[in-house]
Amino acid sequence: MKSEAKTVIIGGGIIGLSVAYNLAKLGESDVVVLEKGYLGNGSTFRCGTGIRQQFGDEVNIRMMKRSVELWSGLSEELGHNVEFKQGGYLFLLYDEEELESFKKNVRLQNRFGVPSRIITPGEAREIVPPLNTDGVIGAAWNHTDGKANPFKVVFAYADAAKRLGVEIYEYTEAKGIKVENGKIKAVVTNRGEIKTGRVINAANAWAPKINEMAGVPVDIPIHPYKHQGVKTEPIKPGQIEPMVVSFKHGGVYLTQEANQGGVIGGYGLKYGPTYDITPTHEFLRGVSYRFSQIIPALKYINVIRIWGGYYAETPDGNATIGRINEIDEFYIAAGFSGHGFMLAPVVGEAMAELVVNGKTDKPLDFYDPYRFERGELRGKAIQMG
Numbered sequence: 001m002k003s004e005a006k007t008v009i010i011g012g013g014i015i016g017l018s019v020a021y022n023l024a025k026l027g028e029s030d031v032v033v034l035e036k037g038y039l040g041n042g043s044t045f046r047c048g049t050g051i052r053q054q055f056g057d058e059v060n061i062r063m064m065k066r067s068v069e070l071w072s073g074l075s076e077e078l079g080h081n082v083e084f085k086q087g088g089y090l091f092l093l094y095d096e097e098e099l100e101s102f103k104k105n106v107r108l109q110n111r112f113g114v115p116s117r118i119i120t121p122g123e124a125r126e127i128v129p130p131l132n133t134d135g136v137i138g139a140a141w142n143h144t145d146g147k148a149n150p151f152k153v154v155f156a157y158a159d160a161a162k163r164l165g166v167e168i169y170e171y172t173e174a175k176g177i178k179v180e181n182g183k184i185k186a187v188v189t190n191r192g193e194i195k196t197g198r199v200i201n202a203a204n205a206w207a208p209k210i211n212e213m214a215g216v217p218v219d220i221p222i223h224p225y226k227h228q229g230v231k232t233e234p235i236k237p238g239q240i241e242p243m244v245v246s247f248k249h250g251g252v253y254l255t256q257e258a259n260q261g262g263v264i265g266g267y268g269l270k271y272g273p274t275y276d277i278t279p280t281h282e283f284l285r286g287v288s289y290r291f292s293q294i295i296p297a298l299k300y301i302n303v304i305r306i307w308g309g310y311y312a313e314t315p316d317g318n319a320t321i322g323r324i325n326e327i328d329e330f331y332i333a334a335g336f337s338g339h340g341f342m343l344a345p346v347v348g349e350a351m352a353e354l355v356v357n358g359k360t361d362k363p364l365d366f367y368d369p370y371r372f373e374r375g376e377l378r379g380k381a382i383q384m385g
């Protein structure tokens, strides 16, 4: 392990790796990533794979529009197939109030170039043949939303970053951060010390612990909540191409994996704040019931796996991204709730621009880590699960 580095990124999930890759792409040398377990073991490998631009606020729409542009070229750019597939997102709507609010979202999304639209229950069935549309009065549909394979993306980012000179240390835990007179001096790990003047906190659910190590003087409320995912045995390919979402059924979401054919998803059952991510029987029962309400044929399909993972939640469901003013060269990109996987390409790009150029054209002010202290919550981000 190096004893000195210009930049130390703490966290080897998709965010830390995307930041590392983008820093190296902008020409930064001497970048190190520390991961206390194996890459992806935090939230990233436990995610529902969904990538959407259908948000209800301008900034998340714009950020995700750029992220989808990046996702579209990512396999080629990183040199590995990340299985990005634009199968769309389909929000099922059951009453006038829901319909009106999604019409408003669609108008906003269209203003920023996202080609979402409201469709009829019949059109929804054409997109998802086994769909139950009883009670559905319309659906919000965007065919450019999609999904990707978290395992492949993590590997692809890590490999591409390494090719550009980034060093990645797994099973290497940041245990302390030495700061003197507002300047970072070193990161202390279980494998020794790395002298550095710059730290990027990409530890998501553990981000508050990293802030504490550095003595970050501002209160950045990020709390770990247990959310769970499920996967079924494979079904005939092409049955459920989009991510199908119903808030009327407890926030259930499900889609068929691009390559392996299993149905993957979850619903809005959460526990916490807690660092315990043991899967629960309550979830298994609840998710099976809801899946079969949306796609009745799933009653006959076996579940092969359930798992728990973290939504690292802030009070408004939006991440905290930016610089901590009181400590020179300390940055944070954490607290991504249920949408950090999809945002990773654009967040990596924006963070690298901020670090290298001192500014970015992405609207990062929205994610300002100081907003909570000022009592300035953003509108709650649309969230699955």
Ligand SMILES: Cc1cc2nc3c(=O)[nH]c(=O)nc-3n(C[C@H](O)[C@H](O)[C@H](O)COP(=O)(O)OP(=O)(O)OC[C@H]3O[C@@H](n4cnc5c(N)ncnc54)[C@H](O)[C@@H]3O)c2cc1C
Residues within 6 Å of the ligand: 010, 011, 012, 013, 014, 015, 016, 034, 035, 036, 037, 038, 039, 040, 041, 042, 043, 044, 045, 046, 047, 048, 049, 050, 051, 172, 173, 174, 175, 202, 203, 204, 205, 206, 227, 228, 229, 266, 308, 309, 310, 311, 333, 334, 335, 336, 337, 338, 339, 340, 341, 342, 343, 385
């Ligand atoms: C059930 C479920 C479904 C989800 N579905 C979706 C979805 O469909 N779409 C979507 O966009 N998002 C989804 N998410 C959210 C998504 O998984 C996260 O927002 C995203 O993975 C966050 O990435 P990250 O790199 O910030 O965090 P993580 O992947 O958690 O990475 C942080 C890393 O930091 C490491 N770390 C922590 N402390 C230290 C330390 N002291 N030293 C060294 N390393 C440390 C951890 O081990 C971890 O690997 C879902 C999450 C769950 C749980």
